[in-house]
Amino acid sequence: MRSNSLTLFRTAARCARPCPTSYRTAQYGIRWSSSGERQWSTPLAKSLAEAITTTGPISVASYMRQCLTSPEGGYYTRQTTGHDQFGAKGDFITSPEISQIFGELVGIWLYAEWLAQGRKEKVQIIEVGPGRGTLMDDVLRTISSFKPFVQSIEAIYLVEASPHLRNQQARRLADTEEPSKSDIGWTAPCKRIPGCNIIWCEDIRFVPKDETSTPFILAHEFFDALPIHVFQNIPESKIPASSTILTPTGPIKPTTGPQAPKNNWHELVVTPTSSSSDSKIPASSTKEPRPEFQLTVSKTPTPHSLYLPKTSPRYKKLENTPNAIIEISPESLSYISDFAVRIGGSNPPTSPTPPLCTTTPTISSQSAPLKKSTTSGAALILDYGPSSTIPSNTLRGIRSHKPCSPFSSPGLVDLSADVDFLALAESVLNASPNVEIHGPVEQAFFLGSMGIKERAERLLRGAKDEETRKRLETGWKRLVDRGPDGMGKTYKAMAIVPWQEGRVRRPVGFGGDVVG
Incomplete structure (x- = not known):
């Protein structure tokens, strides 16, 4: 790979x-x-x-x-009583829910990248689609041990459209039932990092970006849920020629x-x-x-x-x-372009193109060009999809951990599709002149390089009973298992980091070593 x-x-x-x-x-x-x-x-x-x-x-x-x-009963926006979408009792289970080691290694990756970039100040930690907040909780618990890194963090931003999930995240990350309103969304003090606030936004466009900020962005099982x-x-x-479609920027013939x-x-x-x-x-x-x-x-x-x-x-x-x-997922391409611009600044604007859809919210990296004198930050994308082909026939539904038709019971079935990693890479390179891409690599390779086996062995030595030991053993092995029932091959990792003239620095987890 x-x-x-x-x-x-x-x-x-x-x-x-x-x-x-x-x-x-x-x-x-x-x-x-x-x-x-x-x-x-x-x-x-x-x-x-x-x-x-x-x-x-x-x-x-x-x-x-x-x-x-949909506010009229969408899968993530509906109010649920006694039912949770995530976890063993819900419809599906994600890597952070399977093992705490997953989030710990993601936290270590952020810290290693911060070191490699010279210990930047004014750090933003951003997660899009944070689910129940399990991943972010493990990440913050892990990095809280690295005091210099913690002191550089200005704020933690969670991009979440569901009020129900936002409240779950607030309970987990801030020990509050409901965050307070703010100018751009909602906010609450972070329980893991004293003096730092967690800020919720419904769209990444509301997350502040400027030439001096250093964004560390996480997207775990986010792109697979974006519309295709x-x-x-x-x-x-x-x-027929009469099929010409008029748009504000000219006709499409x-x-x-x-x-x-x-x-x-x-x-x-x-x-x-x-x-x-x-x-x-x-x-x-x-x-x-x-x-x-x-x-x-x-x-x-x-x-x-x-x-x-x-x-x-x-x-x-x-x-x-x-x-x-x-x-093709236009929203995925818009989001990943936004990540690239935050890290490396904007490419010079090109000629305008027709809008993708009048009802599709897009995130334009060219509406407000960003110039960064010093590129900084990183994005880590963890999702599933092919490494080098265009996805086709991948729309799927899942309910109670079983596959089902995506066209049955709207609002009660989770829908997803494979991520086109090469399309994401293409959009990144088109959006910013000063970034480079690493991956996709298999999740088994990424987690193995980050030391998942060593971390699991340490936790197993400290396990207090056989039930805990069995859960730890089963969990970490499932994350790296490359067989049909495992997640090691199907899931991929991809990283966006600043481009540096004259050298390529592979991040840790992608063939590189910890530096700095």
């Missing part, structure tokens, strides 16, 4: 898989019953169906966003006439399944609820299908591959 994404980025991407098998698709649209008698699994399912019936099919990105963060757009390369597809491509990208969009078609499926034929929604191939172009597949040479290489499927 190569640990430098610059090398990976310059290699040719392999083709995406052809026509999907995991998606239930219908060619060029369907008809469905809008009868008020239909029973929906959740209020959000009914609301989505009514909206689609009124205005037409929606993108996968819009569907994911509503299912996960899905496109299929339809053979012998003809897009499809290529027509003799120069028109033989294949065209069409967006896969979400529609409700029809009541009549559902009734033909015997209830005893499946133990899962029948999907209430399905993917259909859009007959006409969408702004996304005319624009997004043209944004990278990796996608363009698939233009002559009939029925290829690609997944």
Whole structure:
């Protein structure tokens, strides 16, 4: 496994898989019953169906966003009583919940990077999508032992859209039931670091950035939950010239006439399944609820299908591959670009491009250019996805630790998709001139390099009973197990650090040693 994404980025991407098998698709649209008698699994399912019936099919990105963060019962924003999304009793379990060693090693990584960069002052620690706060709690507990590092920390920022999760984080990290309102969100004193505040924001754009700050950014299982757009390369597809889409920065015109491509990208969009078609499926034929929604191939172009597949040479290489499927996450690219700008400053503004979607919140690194005389900071991304290919057919649902259809029970099912690490790397290099990328490397390599075995052995020697010893042993091995039931191979680590002219310094965990 190569640990430098610059090398990976310059290699040719392999083709995406052809026509999907995991998606239930219908060619060029369907008809469905809008009868008020239909029973929906959740209020959000009914609301989505009514909206689609009124205005037409929606993108996968819009569907994911509503299912996960809708105020009308989104998975992360709904109020839960006696049920938690995380942990053994919830729907899924994450690495910090499996073993405390995971968060401890992430804390050590931050400290090692702070040392390597010359012990910077005015440090911000930022986590996007902090879950229940387990990772940040272990990180802060670990770094609290390094007093000079702690004294450099100005504030801890948590980017969280869910009020329910924000309150859980506040209880864990600040010993308070509900944080106080602040100018940019909410705040409470950090229990691990006296004199330092934890500040919650709903969007990373509210986190202050300036040329003198040193941001250390954590994104653990964050990008997999960001919405994706899905496109299929339809053979012998003809897009009429009248399909031109007007935007505030100019029209997007499809290529027509003799120069028109033989294949065209069409967006896969979400529609409700029809009541009549559902009734033909015997209830005893499946133990899962029948999907209430399905993917259909859009007959006409969408702004996304005319624009997004043209944004990278990796996608363009698939233009002559009939029925290829690609997944693109504009929000992921916006977030990772913001990380890069905070660390290395902005690239000079380029010519304006059409907006990705009028309903999609984007984070522009060019709206407020940032110049950093001295680059500093780092970002650590830990997530799952392929190392060098474009994800396809990866949208999935999970409930009670079991896979299920992403189109059933909206709001009660967690949705995710594989992270396109090469797309993230490409966006980082386009966003800032003064950063370098390392990884992705397998989680087993990263944690092994950070000393997970040695830390586990030390904890095992101090275990007070057999139950604790068994839990520690099972936990750390699961994190690095490269088999089908482990997390060591599927999960990857990637780092963004400042670029230094004349030398490449690999961070610890990515083939480098502790320096400074």
